[in-house]
Amino acid sequence: MQSTPDPVTVLVVDDEKGIRDGSARIIDRMGCHALTAKNGEEGLDIIGRTDVSIVLLDLKMPGIDGMEVLKRIQTLNPDILVIIITGFATIETAIEAMKRGAYDFIPKPFEPDQLRIVVNRALEKITLKKEAANLEAERRRTLADLGTEKSRVHTIIDSLPNGIVVTNADGQVVLMNPAFGRLLSLSEDTATGDHISAYIPDEGLCQLIVEISGGRHVDFDDIPSYEFAVGGDRFFMARGRPVLGERKECLGAVVTLVDITNMKVLDRLKSEFVAKVSHELRSPLSTIHEQLALVLNDLMGQLSESEEHLLARAKEKTQGLISTIGDLLDLSRIESGTTCQEPKPVMLEELLSNIVDFLGTRAKNKSQTLTLVKPDTALPTIKADPLALESIFGNLITNAINYTQEGGEITVRVDLSGLNLRVQVIDNGFGIDERYLDKIFDRFFRVKNDKTRFITGTGLGLPIVKGLVEALKGRISVESEPDKGTTFTVLIPVD
Incomplete structure (x- = not known):
């Protein structure tokens, strides 16, 4: 009453x-x-x-x-x-x-x-x-109520196979399910209430969770997944999301933890298999390619047109296989984390100028204009692997040349965007249909239509570019419209 x-x-x-x-x-x-x-x-x-x-x-x-x-x-x-x-x-x-x-x-x-x-x-x-x-x-009913409330939601969370941990706005743990404790080998009597760093041994993940809890990542798309290892032989992937109130204010964070040890083992075995097979195939294919080139040179003029065409196509295909093997080896190195060498100071404008000069001849052969646009003020020097940067922008500019019609225009623009160096490769070429934009970074995927079906390639260039960019802690995005052109944007952190 x-x-x-x-x-x-x-x-x-x-x-x-x-x-x-x-x-x-x-x-x-x-x-x-x-x-x-x-x-x-x-x-x-x-x-x-x-x-x-x-x-x-x-x-x-x-x-x-x-x-x-x-x-x-x-x-x-x-x-x-x-x-x-x-x-x-x-x-x-x-x-x-x-x-x-x-x-x-x-x-x-x-x-x-x-x-x-x-x-x-x-x-x-x-x-x-x-x-x-x-x-x-x-x-103001805080998330701490979840820790003591014997509700259906609490029961569901407890029964989930993946680890769940919830923090308040200060990064203190207010709820965790049994799976979270088992994955991180916490004792059964571990209580909530301490800072997240008392439960998770990885400093980088703790920092990310604190940032999410404090409202620094209100855009869900801006929050990366995080992988870390425990004891050198167990691997986990964590995903965090902010918990928002009715007024869209951040009340804390909810983090899911998944054991990906088996996936890591499978990836390692797959990479080792690809690397071994690729090494075994590269040598005989290189020999076959050289012998085909020798036959074509020595018998020039003695072969019929059909025989010469057949040998030329065989030579072209072996070269394509060799390129595919090279790309597969690059991907294996990226996955194993050994692709980027020791970082060195790099002046990005100078590196891009060299790439543009080198590929300028190929563009001229198609009557294309290839232009580098730099800011009026000097850009800061970054510490990165120069070979990785050359591979990234070499691939992107080469793609722009290949997928732009004769007489087209290609612009490489570099400037400073916040704490990142931004490089855009812009062309007015064939473009990409919107339905393919989320697939172009998949391995072996190639857009084929009447304008592109004669362009040779392995479909591994963009996956390699994406892997290298992420290895440099950067981001890559693409905007495109059929028959109007494509823009690839790469952001590389200054620090």
Whole structure:
């Protein structure tokens, strides 16, 4: 059964007995509890002893005047709503009192209805304020409640096979399921409440979780997955997402933990197999390619047109296989983390200039213009593997040349974007249909249509580029429109 709320206490402070008693009778009939005081000292004494919500305060009184009483009321309890009672000759003073924090004013002489209206407005504000406080209290039900609430959601989380951990805005663990403890070999009596670093041994992951908990990653697409190893033989992948409140404020983070040890073992075996097979195939294919080239050169003019075409096609195909093997070996090195050599200081503008100069001849053979656009101010030097950078931008520019019609335009633009060096390779070539944009970084995927089906390639160039960019802690994106061109954007961190 719901209890009836206590009536609101209204204090009338006025030196005129008729005003005090008449106002008190009206206020009592409104369902409020009315108190009276004949001067400021007596009113302040009542406020100090009683829970008063509204004060009707006369400005002109003997002793302490209304302005001083208003000031002291705000010091004692700023939540009290003060309604100034004033004569017509002191309206300006009443307005000044409202500027200093009074809620409203009522001029003398006033009718009972006028008093009811102004008091009702104050009562409505008190009601709204209480409702807002209740809503705020409800919203402030912290994620810590999840740790003790025996609910269906809690049961579901406990039964999940993947590890789940929830933190509050300060990065403290408020909930974790049994799978999380088993994956990280935590004791069964491990309690929540400590900082995330007390549960997860990887410093980088802890830092990422703290950032998510603090609201630094409100865009879900901006949050990377995180892989880490425990003990050198167990591998885990973590994904974190912010927990948002009704007003989109960040309340904390929820992190899922998956054991990917078997996947890592499988990837290693696959890479070792690819590397071994590739090494075994490269040597005989290179020999066959050289012998075909020798036959073509030695028997030039002695072969029929069909025989010469057959040998040329065989030579072309063996070269394609050799290129595929080279790309597969590059991918194996990327997956094993050994592709990037020791970082060195690199001036990206100079490296791009060399690549553009080198590939300029190929562009000219197709009557294309290949242009490098640099900013007016010098760009900062970055520390990276120059061979990886050459492979990235060499691949992208070569693709632009191959997939742009004769007479087309290719622009390489480099500038500074925040804390990243941004390189864009822009062409007005064949373009890529939107449905293929999320597939072009897949291995062996190639867009084939009437304009591109004669272009040779392995479909491994862009996967290699993406792997190298990510190895450099960078990002790559693409925008394209058929028959209008393509723009690849690479962001490389300065630090």
